[in-house]
Amino acid sequence: MFHAIGSEYAGDVKGINNYLGAGSYEVRKKVAPKLEVCSAIWTFFYNDDEHTSNSNAPIVNHEIDIEIPGRPGPGNVDIDFDQALLNTWVGEVEYTLGYITLPNCLDDDQFHTWRFDWHTVASNRRVDFFLDGEFIRTATTHIPTYAGRLWLGAWFPNG
DSSP states (O other): OOOOTOOOOSOOOOSSOOOOOOOEEEEEEEEOOOOOOOOEEEEEEEEOOHHOOOOOOEEEEEEEEEEESSSSSSSSSOOBBEEEEEEESSSOOOOOOEEOOOSOOOOOOOEEEEEEEEEOOOGGGGEEEEEEEEEEEOOOSSSOOOOOOEEEEEEEEEO
């Protein structure tokens, strides 16, 4: 059962719980039309087993994020639909935030196709991001290597 503050949905969570590895991921979706809502697509693997039993072991958090609306830099300022965050994580503090200005404004109530190609070969680890078939960014640092679950959702950063 899933229930979050502000959620009116009280049914069972539905979906596929498989862990998925490197490859191409594509989602066609509309962005929530309010600046107070973050429309997101992300892969997620998290393990703190060794960390909780041994304080010297790092938390394993492997994640690739697409978050809209975004901002042009650190701090929660100048957030708008002309920006997105395209992030990569390999730990709690080992991450790269990818600030990007988008080629078109996404509060247009239209479906858009988001894609990322995740490459884990050691000699060329990277994540390439695309919007509506157009390349928009490559991340080359903090590239996940653990398979993760694919998530789609909306969250409320200031809630």
